[in-house]
Structure formats: C-alpha cells, structure tokens
Amino acid sequence: xxxxxxxxxxxxGVFKKSNRELLSLARKSGQPVHAVLFCQxxxxxxxxxxxxxxxxxxxxxxxxxxxxxYARTLAAVIQEFKLDIFCGIFSAQGKDLFPRLAAxxxxxxxxxxxxxxxxxxxxxxxxYSGKLLAEYRIDAGTALFTVRxxxxxxxxxxxxxxxxxxxxxxxxxxxxxxITEVLKSASQKIDLTEAEIIxxxxxxxxxxxxxxxxxxxxxxxxxxxxxxxxAVDAGFATSDMQVGxxxxxxxxxxxxxxxISGAIQHFVGMKTSKIIVAxxxxxxxxxxxxxxxxxVGDLFVVVPLLKEEFRKExx
Amino acid sequence: MNIYVCVKQVPDxxxxxxxxxxxxxxEAAIKWIVSPYDEYAIEEALKLKEKIPASMLTAVCLGPERxxxxxxxxxxMGADRAVHVECTVALDYQNTAxxxxxxxxxxxxxxxxxxxxxxxxxxxYQLHILLAEELGIPAATNVMAFALEEQKVKVERxxxxxxxxxxxxxxxxxxxxxKGLNTPRYASMMGIxxxxxxxxxxxxxxxxxxxxxxxxxxxxxxxAPAEKPQGRIIPGEPAAAVHELxxxxxxxxxxx
Ligand SMILES: Cc1cc2nc3c(=O)[nH]c(=O)nc-3n(C[C@H](O)[C@H](O)[C@H](O)COP(=O)(O)OP(=O)(O)OC[C@H]3O[C@@H](n4cnc5c(N)ncnc54)[C@H](O)[C@@H]3O)c2cc1C
Ligand SMILES: Nc1ncnc2c1ncn2[C@@H]1O[C@H](COP(=O)(O)O)[C@@H](O)[C@H]1O
Numbered sequence: 001x002x003x004x005x006x007x008x009x010x011x012x013g014v015f016k017k018s019n020r021e022l023l024s025l026a027r028k029s030g031q032p033v034h035a036v037l038f039c040q041x042x043x044x045x046x047x048x049x050x051x052x053x054x055x056x057x058x059x060x061x062x063x064x065x066x067x068x069x070y071a072r073t074l075a076a077v078i079q080e081f082k083l084d085i086f087c088g089i090f091s092a093q094g095k096d097l098f099p100r101l102a103a104x105x106x107x108x109x110x111x112x113x114x115x116x117x118x119x120x121x122x123x124x125x126x127x128y129s130g131k132l133l134a135e136y137r138i139d140a141g142t143a144l145f146t147v148r149x150x151x152x153x154x155x156x157x158x159x160x161x162x163x164x165x166x167x168x169x170x171x172x173x174x175x176x177x178x179i180t181e182v183l184k185s186a187s188q189k190i191d192l193t194e195a196e197i198i199x200x201x202x203x204x205x206x207x208x209x210x211x212x213x214x215x216x217x218x219x220x221x222x223x224x225x226x227x228x229x230x231a232v233d234a235g236f237a238t239s240d241m242q243v244g245x246x247x248x249x250x251x252x253x254x255x256x257x258x259x260i261s262g263a264i265q266h267f268v269g270m271k272t273s274k275i276i277v278a279x280x281x282x283x284x285x286x287x288x289x290x291x292x293x294x295x296v297g298d299l300f301v302v303v304p305l306l307k308e309e310f311r312k313e314x315x
Numbered sequence: 316m317n318i319y320v321c322v323k324q325v326p327d328x329x330x331x332x333x334x335x336x337x338x339x340x341x342e343a344a345i346k347w348i349v350s351p352y353d354e355y356a357i358e359e360a361l362k363l364k365e366k367i368p369a370s371m372l373t374a375v376c377l378g379p380e381r382x383x384x385x386x387x388x389x390x391x392m393g394a395d396r397a398v399h400v401e402c403t404v405a406l407d408y409q410n411t412a413x414x415x416x417x418x419x420x421x422x423x424x425x426x427x428x429x430x431x432x433x434x435x436x437x438x439x440y441q442l443h444i445l446l447a448e449e450l451g452i453p454a455a456t457n458v459m460a461f462a463l464e465e466q467k468v469k470v471e472r473x474x475x476x477x478x479x480x481x482x483x484x485x486x487x488x489x490x491x492x493x494k495g496l497n498t499p500r501y502a503s504m505m506g507i508x509x510x511x512x513x514x515x516x517x518x519x520x521x522x523x524x525x526x527x528x529x530x531x532x533x534x535x536x537x538x539a540p541a542e543k544p545q546g547r548i549i550p551g552e553p554a555a556a557v558h559e560l561x562x563x564x565x566x567x568x569x570x571x
Contacts, residue, residue, distance in 0.1 A: 011475075068453075092474040096456060099441035103448030108409060108531045111440045122535065129435050131332045132340070135536040176453035178483045185477030192476065197570075224476075239459075239495040240477045245328055245435060246351055246494045254570045265328050275568045276546070277560065283548070292546040293563060295556045305557040313561050313571060 004118060005056075005083035006035045007074065008045070009093055015045050018089040018194060021152040026087065027051055028155070029118040034081050035163070036074065038063045042165055051157045053164070056081065060170025065093065066179055071100035072171040078105045078142055080168065085118055090146040091193065098146050107142035112249075114272075115152075116145050129245050129268035149194045150251045151272075185240075192243070195224035197254045198270070200243055203230035204259025204281075204299060211236060213300070214258065217307045220314060226250065226270075228260045244269035256306075258299045262287025279303065316370040316426035316486075319419055320360040320394065321446070322353040324378055324385035325436040334537045349385045352431025354499040355492035359461055360429040361393045362497065366463070370426075371395050375418055377411060379403045383515055390510035391502035397515045400523075407532040410525060412445035417523035420450065425487050427468060432457050432491045443491035454489035455482045459496050 004026050009016045026033040033052040037045060042057050049055055058073055074097075078086055086101070088094045090112045102109040113123040114133070121143045127134045138144075192198060199218045205211060211225065218225045227237035229244055243250055245265040255273035259280060260266060267290055270276065278291035279302045288294045295302055326332060327346040335341040349357070357374070364372045374389035376382045377400035386397035400414055419425050430443040440456075447454030459479070460471040468484045473493065502510070520526060549556045549563070565571045 092457070095440050096444075099444035100448065102409070102441065103445055108407070109441055110532065112438060125438070126540075127437055127537070128326065128332045128340075129328070129438065130540070132334060133538050133540050134437075134534055135538075137533045137535055138531060139533055140531045176484065177455055177488075178453075179480050180483050181481040182474075183471075183479040183481065185479075189476040238477065240473060242494070254564065254568075271540075271543075275564065275570050276543075277564075288548060289545060290543065292543070292568065293560055294546060294548040295553070295560060296548055297553045297556070301553050302557060305553055306560075309557050309561045313565065 002031050002084040002118065003082050004029060004031050004033050005078060005081065005086040006033065007086065007088035007094075007097070008035050008037045009089055009091060010037065010039060013039070015048055016089060016091070016194075018091070018147075018149040020048065020154045021149070022087050022089065022147060023048070023052070024155045025116060025147070025152050026118065027157055031118065034083060036077055038070070038073075038170070046162065049163055051161055054081070055163045055165045057165055057167045058170050059167050060172065063170060064179075066175055067096055067100055067177050068175050069171045069173065070097055071104045072173060073168070074101050075104040076171070077168055078107070083142060085121065085143045085145070087116065087145045087147060090148045094146045098144055102144050105142055107144050108138045109144040109146070110136045110138065111146045113145050113147045116147060126272075130249070130271055131268065148249075148251055150196070150253070190222075190224035192224045192226055192241070192248050192250050195250065195252050197221045197223035197256075198226045198243070198250055198252045198273075199223050199256045199258065200226035200228065200260060200270075201231055201237065201258050201299075202228040202260035203234060205231055205236050208236045210300075213303050217256075217303055217310070220307055220310045228266050257287055257291070258303055260287055261285050262290055316367050317422050317424050318360050318364055318370055318372045318426055319375060319428040320353070320356050320372065320389060321375050321415055321428065321430045321442070322357065322385050322389055323350045323431070323434040323436070324348070324376060324382040325350045325434060328435065334539060337536055337538075338534060340537065347381060347384060349388050350431050350434045350436070352433060352435070352492055352494070355494065355496045356429035356431050357389050357392050357394065358497045358499040359490070359492055360427070361500070363427060363463060364393070373398060373422075375400065375415060377402050377406075377414055386515055387510050388502065390513050391506040392500060393506060397513060398518060399515050400518050400520070402520055404520075404527045405530070405534065406525065406527065407530040408439050408441055408445055409531065410527075410529050412442055412449050414520065414523055414525045415442070415446050416449035417525070418518055427463070427486060428489045430489060430491045432493045443489050447489040450487070452487045452489065453484040454491065455484060456491035457493045458490050459493050461490060461496065
C-alpha cells in the first residue's frame with residue numbers, strides 16, 4: 001500500500017480545474033488519497049473531494065503563497081501522513097513549489113508528466129522540448145510528480161464517501177525568498193497553459209491592433225489568445241502570449257494557428273494539442289503538415305468568417 | 316562579488332533528435348549550443364559584473380568533454396573564468412545539483428548565481444531551486460526583471476497570464492532567467508580570441524564525491540512520440556471551407 005498525497009491548488013480561493021485531473025488519477029489507484037488544501041474553510045471544496053480518504057486542511061492567519069512556508073508546511077505533511085507519493089499541477093505555482101518541496105522533503109521530482117503510474121512510481125514526460133518522451137522511475141524516497149494540465153481525463157465518481165478532515169498549522173518561519181507584492185495583470189486573461197481552446201497569431205497579423213480580430217474570435221470560443229515569437233518580437237503581442245520552445249507549452253483541445261508558418265520551435269509548444277487547425281495563405285507552409293485541418297486563405301478574411309460560424313455553432 | 320552562471324550544453328533547437336538503444340540519443344549529427352535560457356542568464360550576469368567593480372564572473376558546466384564549447388561561448392561573451400565538471404555518466408537532478416553546489420561552495424564568497432529557468436534537453440525545471448536549497452540560499456525562477464539594490468536582490472517573475480510576483484532575497488541567491496529578461500549579446504571577435512586563451516579549470520566527480528550510485532531517479536526508456544497522421548486541407552471558397560471546418564470540429568474531432 002502506498003499513501004498518495006495531492007496538492008490542491010486554489011487560485012484566489014477558486015478550486016483549479018486541473019485539481020480534478022489529479023483526483024481522477026489518484027482515485028483510480030485504489031490507494032488511500034490525502035488532498036492538501038491551504039484554506040480557512042474546506043466546505044466549498046468538499047463536494048469535489050468526495051471518495052478520498054483524508055482532506056488535510058492547512059490553517060493559519062496568513063495563507064498567502066510564500067514558497068518557503070508552503071514548502072516547509074508540505075514537507076511536514078508528507079512526514080506526518082507518511083506520504084509515499086505526492087502530486088501537483090505543473091502550473092506556475094507548481095513549477096516553483098515542487099522543486100522546493102523536493103529539497104525540503106528529501107524527495108525526488110519528475111515534472112511536467114503526461115502520464116503517471118502511481119503503483120510503479122513511474123512517469124512519462126516530454127524531453128527535448130517534446131521531440132522525445134522519457135519514462136522515469138523514482139527508486140527510493142518520496143516520489144513527487146507534477147502533471148501537465150489537460151492530459152488526464154476527468155472521471156466523476158459516484159462514490160460518495162465523505163473524507164475525514166484533518167487540520168495542520170501553516171508554517172510561519174523565516175522567508176529567504178520573500179514575495180513582497182503580486183502585480184495582477186490589468187486584463188483578466190485566460191491562462192494559456194490550462195486553456196481548452198487557444199487562438200494564436202503570427203507575424204502575418206502585421207500589427208498589434210489586428211490582434212483584436214483574434215480576441216473577438218477567442219471571446220466567442222471562450223479561448224485564450226497566443227502568439228508566435230515573430231509576433232511577440234515585432235511587438236504585436238506580449239511575451240506572456242508566446243507559445244513555443246522559449247514561450248509556453250500549451251495543451252488545449254483545439255489550437256487555431258493563424259498566419260503562423262509552423263517552425264519547429266513553435267510546434268514543440270503546441271504539438272500535444274488534441275486538434276490543430278491552421279489558417280495560412282501559403283499552401284506550402286509547414287504548419288499544414290502538422291495540422292489536423294487546414295484552410296488555405298487570407299486570415300483577415302477567414303478569421304472573421306470563423307467567428308460568425310462559431311457564433312452560430314455556440315448558440 | 317564572485318558571480319556565477321551555470322550553463323548547460325544542449326542540442327540545437329532545430330536538431331532532429333533520434334533515439335539510440337532506447338535510453339540515449341544519437342549524437343552523431345547534432346550541433347550543440349548553450350541552452351537558450353542560459354544565454355539570458357549569462358547576459359544578466361555580465362550586466363551585473365559590469366556594475367560592480369572588481370567583480371568576477373565564473374561559468375560552470377557539468378557534462379562530457381564537448382561541453383567545453385559551451386564554456387568557451389560564455390567566456391567569449393565576457394565571463395572571466397570557467398569550470399568544467401567532467402561527467403560522462405548520467406546523474407539525476409539532485410545529484411547534478413549537489414555536484415554544482417560542491418563546485419560553487421569551494422568559493423567562500425560566492426554571490427549571485429544565474430541559471431536558466433529550464434534546460435531545453437531534459438526540461439527538468441528544477442536544477443536552480445535544488446542548487447539553491449543545497450547551498451541553503453534563496454532562489455527565484457522565471458525571472459523577467461532583476462536589480463541589486465542595497466545588498467538585496469529584487470526580481471520580478473511571471474506567474475499566470477501576465478501577473479507578476481515581486482521578490483526580495485539576500486545575497487547570495489539563485490536567479491533563474493526567463494525570456495524577456497534581456498537581449499543576450501553576441502560575442503565580439505576580440506572576446507572569441509580572448510576566450511581561446513583562458514584555461515578551463517577541470518574538476519572530476521570523484522574529487523567532489525559524487526557518483527551515479529546516489530541517483531534516485533532512473534531513466535527507463537526514451538522514445539519518439541507517435542506522429543500525428545497528416546491532416547487535410549479543406550478545399551473551397553473561404554465561407555464554404557469555414558462552414559465545413561466547423562462541422563468537422565463538431566462531428567469528427569468532437570472538440571466543440
Ligand atoms: C532558440 C530559438 C527559440 C525560439 N522559440 C520560439 C518560440 O518559443 N515560439 C515561436 O513561435 N517561435 C520561436 N522561435 C522562432 C521560430 O523559429 C520562427 O521564427 C517563428 O515561430 C516564426 O513565427 P511566424 O510563424 O509567426 O512567422 P513566419 O515564419 O514569418 O510565418 C508567417 C506565416 O504567415 C503566413 N501569412 C502571411 N500573411 C498571411 C495572411 N494574410 N493570411 C494568412 N497567412 C499569412 C505566411 O505564409 C507564413 O507562413 C525560436 C527560434 C529560436 C532560434
Ligand atoms: N549539467 C549542467 N551544468 C550546468 N548547469 C546546469 C546543468 N544542468 C542544468 N543546469 C542549470 O540549471 C538550469 C535548469 O535546468 P533544468 O532543471 O535541467 O531544466 C539550466 O538552465 C542551467 O542553468
């Protein structure tokens with residue numbers, strides 16, 4: 001028997017969608033599952049957490065994210081609940097927190113997993129920017145895995161058993177790495193790494209103002225807006241929108257690439273998308289070799305048509 | 316200040332990577348480069364060095380003989396010294412961090428250590444923090460703005476969709492660079508000539524007491540992901556093609 005722990009990420013109190021993916025993964029193992037939440041009240045989340053063993057509630061006067069405190073708290077939880085495996089989301093916070101936790105808990109971490117075998121302590125992860133897949137096993141000590149959003153199918157369980165809630169105290173020790181301020185972005189953008197649909201523009205967008213046509217399309221689809229590096233470098237889009245080797249790795253159900261040639265460095269950032277659609281006026285553009293569906297045409301004509309067609313579809 | 320930059324040598328981003336014997340890659344036709352994020356790290360380290368009189372920048376790289384080229388690149392860009400940790404075996408992340416820590420610890424006065432947010436070969440996203448924890452110093456990753464003010468390092472890092480965290484740390488500390496931090500310089504001709512003359516210090520794993528037997532993460536298998544079957548171009552006038560596309564997305568791909 002192995003004790004499995006899950007870090008349930010809350011963003012401004014909202015239960016992250018990918019937490020459900022972790023829960024599905026863990027429930028399937030048939031092992032005791034312990035879900036850890038940093039919150040003053042577990043009630044809003046209990047419905048989501050049905051069918052697991054234990055909810056570990058971390059309580060304290062100040063629960064704001066400070067990496068040192070979070071890592072020390074979780075290391076203590078791993079020890080107290082004798083967790084053999086501990087999983088989290090490969091999110092901005094997961095990327096920061098889990099290596100710290102690995103060091104503090106003397107554990108080993110495999111990050112950005114596409115599949116995890118909890119029984120064998122094995123995981124599959126992309127390497128060489130996704131050109132290859134590597135299978136790793138953690139031989140000894142606590143095994144940590146961060147899982148890429150959108151890869152694990154969510155299965156809802158009928159199992160209604162309500163977990164036992166245990167509380168532990170938040171660490172309040174010293175801060176080596178001190179977050180002094182969080183600057184929210186003015187626009188409430190959709191997180192590309194977790195987005196279900198992404199519409200992206202490349203150099204062919206020609207200007208910053210033209211991104212509005214992609215934003216309009218994105219609004220209809222409730223999608224995030226991405227960009228190629230050429231578009232970012234030209235100042236048409238901001239760097240947080242860049243998809244690719246030196247940008248974000250995204251994994252949506254649907255990726256619509258508009259005026260993007262399909263260079264390898266862009267492709268590795270979006271190749272795991274379930275369906276790729278390309279709009280490009282050059283029938284020889286490499287993106288067509290990688291897309292599931294392509295339309296040869298001028299994006300300034302095609303994108304507005306797409307918006308109308310999707311609007312009809314969605315209503 | 317003794318500033319450090321850890322660089323990793325990786326295959327060129329254009330290189331096609333082929334698996335050899337299930338656990339390693341065929342290195343025959345590969346052109347090697349400094350991992351792109353480490354170039355931002357080198358640039359930021361150079362900018363800091365230029366601000367602090369009598370400071371010294373050391374580049375460190377762990378890997379086989381060929382990684383000396385990556386160190387030459389760092390030297391050509393302006394690093395003063397280079398240390399090559401000779402390693403021909405596969406070390407896991409923790410073990411690599413331990414080795415890098417041993418080398419940096421030999422210097423009692425190390426200051427800011429710059430690294431990349433991720434190396435684009437193993438894409439492990441963790442060496443920076445593991446190294447910092449090993450050395451018992453703070454770390455910030457995914458850094459897009461860096462400043463040293465009154466003995467404190469102040470950085471900004473990107474978190475979700477344009478949101479940023481401001482972080483303060485004492486020196487020594489680790490700073491892991493993201494794209495957008497700066498624009499890396501090209502090595503000058505003079506820099507390249509100078510780099511050729513610098514003697515690269517070599518350290519073996521046995522000198523620092525590191526070996527494979529301490530690995531806890533084991534690579535079982537490397538494989539190429541299944542190729543997507545080639546897709547299709549939807550013919551017809553834009554309006555008709557768009558109509559057909561949406562139908563296919565709904566009925567065939569089932570993503571709507
Ligand atoms: C180390 C390194 C890292 C990199 N990292 C990244 C990365 O993270 N992300 C990334 O994207 N790139 C990255 N690149 C750059 C990459 O190699 C390409 O240069 C870049 O992706 C090209 O962007 P693009 O497709 O928008 O532009 P282009 O290659 O110029 O393509 C524009 C496309 O638009 C089409 N087009 C033009 N007008 C229209 C129109 N009106 N309607 C429809 N189609 C039109 C053209 O046919 C063409 O195919 C990296 C490169 C290096 C060396
Ligand atoms: N073998 C190595 N030698 C020197 N620095 C390394 C090595 N491996 C990783 N690094 C550093 O650690 C950073 C993060 O790498 P990783 O955690 O492997 O994705 C890299 O950008 C480098 O700065």
